[in-house]
Amino acid sequence: MSAQTVGPTVSAPEAHDPPAISTAPAADRARHGWVTSLAPLGSLLGALGIWYVVSYVVLRPERRFLVPPPHQVLSVSFLDWSHLEPMLSALALTARVSLIGLLLASTLGVLAAVLMSRARLLERALYPYAVILQTVPILAIVPLIGLWFGFGYTSRTVVCVIIALFPMIANTLFGLQSVDRAHHDLFTLQKASRWDRLRKLELPAALPAIFTGLRTSAGLSVIGAIVGDMFFKQGSPGIGTLLDVYRARLQSEDLFAAIILASGFGVAVFALFTFLNRLAVGSWHGSATDR
Amino acid sequence: MSVMVETALRFSGVDKRFPNGTLALTGVDLSVAAGEFVSVVGPSGCGKSTLLRLASGLDSPTAGTVHARGDSVGFVFQDATLLPWRSVLANVELPAELAGTPKPERRERAREVLELVGLDGFEKQLPGQLSGGMRMRVSLARALVTRPSLFLFDEPFGALDEITRLRMQEELQRILSEQGFSALFITHSVPEAVYLSNRVVVMSARPGRVTASFDVPFPHPRPADLRYEPAFAAIAGEVSAALRGGAR
Numbered sequence: 001m002s003a004q005t006v007g008p009t010v011s012a013p014e015a016h017d018p019p020a021i022s023t024a025p026a027a028d029r030a031r032h033g034w035v036t037s038l039a040p041l042g043s044l045l046g047a048l049g050i051w052y053v054v055s056y057v058v059l060r061p062e063r064r065f066l067v068p069p070p071h072q073v074l075s076v077s078f079l080d081w082s083h084l085e086p087m088l089s090a091l092a093l094t095a096r097v098s099l100i101g102l103l104l105a106s107t108l109g110v111l112a113a114v115l116m117s118r119a120r121l122l123e124r125a126l127y128p129y130a131v132i133l134q135t136v137p138i139l140a141i142v143p144l145i146g147l148w149f150g151f152g153y154t155s156r157t158v159v160c161v162i163i164a165l166f167p168m169i170a171n172t173l174f175g176l177q178s179v180d181r182a183h184h185d186l187f188t189l190q191k192a193s194r195w196d197r198l199r200k201l202e203l204p205a206a207l208p209a210i211f212t213g214l215r216t217s218a219g220l221s222v223i224g225a226i227v228g229d230m231f232f233k234q235g236s237p238g239i240g241t242l243l244d245v246y247r248a249r250l251q252s253e254d255l256f257a258a259i260i261l262a263s264g265f266g267v268a269v270f271a272l273f274t275f276l277n278r279l280a281v282g283s284w285h286g287s288a289t290d291r
Numbered sequence: 292m293s294v295m296v297e298t299a300l301r302f303s304g305v306d307k308r309f310p311n312g313t314l315a316l317t318g319v320d321l322s323v324a325a326g327e328f329v330s331v332v333g334p335s336g337c338g339k340s341t342l343l344r345l346a347s348g349l350d351s352p353t354a355g356t357v358h359a360r361g362d363s364v365g366f367v368f369q370d371a372t373l374l375p376w377r378s379v380l381a382n383v384e385l386p387a388e389l390a391g392t393p394k395p396e397r398r399e400r401a402r403e404v405l406e407l408v409g410l411d412g413f414e415k416q417l418p419g420q421l422s423g424g425m426r427m428r429v430s431l432a433r434a435l436v437t438r439p440s441l442f443l444f445d446e447p448f449g450a451l452d453e454i455t456r457l458r459m460q461e462e463l464q465r466i467l468s469e470q471g472f473s474a475l476f477i478t479h480s481v482p483e484a485v486y487l488s489n490r491v492v493v494m495s496a497r498p499g500r501v502t503a504s505f506d507v508p509f510p511h512p513r514p515a516d517l518r519y520e521p522a523f524a525a526i527a528g529e530v531s532a533a534l535r536g537g538a539r
Contacts, residue, residue, distance in 0.1 A: 190389035
């Protein structure tokens with residue numbers, strides 16, 4: 001997202017300048033501007049080129065299904081509604097699971113962080129286990145989640161929450177605890193209540209950190225939802241379910257298309273939260289502006 | 292004016308020892324009369340800021356007593372200490388808001404003090420859009436909004452450039468003459484102390500003690516070019532000499 005927003009400033013060579021000295025650097029600058037703006041497109045073309053080389057040169061025809069060429073992915077999957085439609089509705093379902101998971105994780109995370117910031121003892125008591133939440137391999141507890149919550153949506157959502165919770169807690173807690181001491185003094189001088197201090201000082205000050213957490217957790221909850229799809233297959237399929245189905249049936253064009261869709265969704269979620277961050281704190285916090 | 296001089300702030304035999312064992316202040320006796328503007332000058336680390344924290348009740352003395360009259364003080368910090376997400380108006384309103392003043396009343400009061408510091412028209416700006424001098428004016432307005440009778444200033448103009456600093460001193464001087472409050476003003480700058488104060492107090496290096504006190508007799512309001520009068524220079528010279536003596 002950021003690569004495109006940084007617009008190139010192409011300055012035209014000035015006609016009045018002595019040609020020998022100044023046109024060369026000006027032309028350099030102009031060319032540099034071109035190169036910068038075309039760089040992402042160039043790397044995309046390069047990647048497509050390599051993809052074609054792998055499909056047609058590296059792989060023998062009978063093994064070409066491992067990496068079907070780009071135009072085939074396009075025609076077989078993206079341009080065929082009977083293939084694309086199930087993928088899109090599966091993606092919509094996965095998106096819903098991951099957003100609900102993110103919503104729960106961020107609510108629980110912010111609440112937990114606020115509680116921990118209120119009482120040092122609580123932080124001491126809870127934070128180590130929050131860290132464990134982060135380090136426990138999610139795949140290791142997947143069978144347990146299935147036993148407890150069934151093999152459908154609930155478990156998919158639970159996976160999302162578990163995977164996305166820690167960054168919310170850690171970032172919010174960091175934000176709440178790094179409020180300027182002079183600002184705290186200001187509130188102390190006015191004998192502010194704890195509630196006012198939280199509402200009018202600590203939470204707003206923590207907002208940039210909370211958004212950092214949200215961005216990380218949003219990406220993780222997408223991963224969580226896809227992993228959840230793969231293991232908890234009761235009910236309508238998510239995009240993760242389809243990935244597994246396509247793999248099993250060797251539908252490699254559809255597999256590629258589904259991967260591209262899932263990645264695109266991840267990028268879109270990240271971009272959405274970058275945008276929301278700018279909207280919420282962009283006017284005053286350096287993390288979201290160029291100033 | 293009544294015959295008996297009321298005291299706005301009084302330190303009696305105040306010691307302050309930090310938890311790490313450092314003795315920051317020792318045997319401080321200092322009082323600020325109602326309507327009096329007292330400046331404190333002293334070398335770095337003489338406990339000037341600690342003095343203010345004690346005066347405001349943010350901190351309590353190890354020995355002795357600190358008594359401040361009235362329940363609210365106006366505290367002006369070293370930096371403007373504005374909340375960056377709040378507009379200028381909302382920043383100025385904050386102390387009144389926390390004190391539970393109803394919104395229409397505090398809003399009107401905030402507009403009044405913003406006009407007083409020369410910032411009308413900037414209500415909607417965010418602190419990040421203002422210059423250092425303007426931010427300090429906002430900070431001043433914020434301290435004025437609850438109409439405290441006692442002001443505490445912790446080197447408020449220390450971070451400003453020289454020209455802005457002189458202008459801010461003149462502004463404060465004007466506001467002081469209009470509003471008539473008591474103040475304890477901490478600064479590094481002797482001319483600043485003399486220009487603003489009725490009395491300048493000199494402190495020694497750690498542990499901080501009051502070593503000298505000078506009355507500054509010029510009536511308020513004081514013109515800007517008072518700073519270049521020989522009588523002004525004479526007092527500034529005496530204060531500087533006392534300061535050097537204390538530092539030796």
